[in-house]
Amino acid sequence: MTDSDLLPGLIVKAQSGIFDVETEHGIIASKLRGRLMKERMESDAAALGDRVQISKQPEGLATIEVVEERVRVLSRKSPGRSEIEQVLVANPDQAVFVFSCADPEPNFRMLDRLLVVAEREEIPALICANKIDLVVPRTAKQAFGIYPKLGYPVLYTSAKTGKGVRSVRKALQGKISVLAGPSGVGKTSLLNKIQPGLGLRTSEISQATGRGRHTTVVPELLKLEGGGYVADTPGLKAFALWDIEPEELDAYFPEIRALVAECEFSDCTHTHEPGCAVSVALENGEIDPERYDSYLRMRSGVLE
Numbered sequence: 001m002t003d004s005d006l007l008p009g010l011i012v013k014a015q016s017g018i019f020d021v022e023t024e025h026g027i028i029a030s031k032l033r034g035r036l037m038k039e040r041m042e043s044d045a046a047a048l049g050d051r052v053q054i055s056k057q058p059e060g061l062a063t064i065e066v067v068e069e070r071v072r073v074l075s076r077k078s079p080g081r082s083e084i085e086q087v088l089v090a091n092p093d094q095a096v097f098v099f100s101c102a103d104p105e106p107n108f109r110m111l112d113r114l115l116v117v118a119e120r121e122e123i124p125a126l127i128c129a130n131k132i133d134l135v136v137p138r139t140a141k142q143a144f145g146i147y148p149k150l151g152y153p154v155l156y157t158s159a160k161t162g163k164g165v166r167s168v169r170k171a172l173q174g175k176i177s178v179l180a181g182p183s184g185v186g187k188t189s190l191l192n193k194i195q196p197g198l199g200l201r202t203s204e205i206s207q208a209t210g211r212g213r214h215t216t217v218v219p220e221l222l223k224l225e226g227g228g229y230v231a232d233t234p235g236l237k238a239f240a241l242w243d244i245e246p247e248e249l250d251a252y253f254p255e256i257r258a259l260v261a262e263c264e265f266s267d268c269t270h271t272h273e274p275g276c277a278v279s280v281a282l283e284n285g286e287i288d289p290e291r292y293d294s295y296l297r298m299r300s301g302v303l304e
């Protein structure tokens with residue numbers, strides 16, 4: 001086989017060993033060359049978002065011959081097999097965390113946990129504050145307003161009235177985005193507003209099985225008309241901080257990261273130590289008490 005027989009593509013769907021690879025000749029169902037499976041035992045050998053090279057076979061499925069090096073991954077430990085990394089999405093350009101301003105009330109503890117995961121994986125994060133139509137906009141902007149200062153842009157949207165939907169569409173354009181957030185915040189509605197039919201699949205499946213939303217959805221990269229993909233990642237909402245050591249956390253809170261060098265003790269836990277720059281910043285309002293609360297909870301291993 002020569003290199004010219006290889007066709008480059010992107011894995012847009014992965015289900016029980018069969019990968020849908022998007023190529024210039026459309027989507028081609030492929031399976032992984034056995035040799036590749038052995039090479040990456042500690043991690044998924046191929047996953048959603050992987051760039052691959054495939055070879056078509058005379059009949060049946062094509063073969064994935066090469067999996068390109070990953071730039072970054074969004075992963076978690078496989079349930080029950082903690083030594084194995086389960087890749088949710090390879091090479092995402094950004095994460096979009098969707099919360100609602102009301103109904104349900106925004107869960108900032110969960111948002112902060114997701115932001116920590118994004119920091120750890122070095123995935124730029126964007127926040128979408130949906131259902132802005134249900135609240136006085138000023139109230140929502142007070143609640144979510146701390147995040148842009150930390151480097152996380154916030155888009156205020158309503159999938160109901162269409163407000164802000166254009167800016168979300170623009171933010172997604174040309175990129176591979178991972179969408180995550182609690183259920184009921186309007187993720188499916190937003191996707192459908194961005195592009196009719198985009199979020200449809202999710203609800204169809206959950207209706208068909210009669211089970212809770214997202215439980216049976218196959219992870220998939222949904223293609224955007226304007227270029228780019230949105231990854232549906234079931235289970236991301238239940239994301240656990242499986243391997244973050246308490247000491248590591250400092251680096252994943254931008255406002256704390258900026259101050260640790262100024263603490264008197266290099267092993268400062270920012271809880272009770274004298275000469276703690278974080279405590280000073282907390283007192284004079286430079287660090288948000290809610291964010292500090294999230295930090296303390298994560299430090300002590302509370303993942304609720």
Ligand SMILES: Nc1nc2c(ncn2[C@@H]2O[C@H](COP(=O)(O)OP(=O)(O)O)[C@@H](O)[C@H]2O)c(=O)[nH]1
Binds near residue numbers: 184185190213
């Ligand atoms: N008022 C209002 N309701 C919304 C909005 N977006 C979604 N909803 C409603 O919230 C409920 C949950 O929406 P859904 O898209 O299924 O949320 P998901 O679980 O995050 O995918 C549905 O009843 C939607 O009609 C919004 O912007 N404003």
Ligand SMILES: [Mg+2]
Binds near residue numbers: 184187188213
């Ligand atoms: Mg949904």
Ligand SMILES: [Zn+2]
Binds near residue numbers: 277
């Ligand atoms: Zn300190």
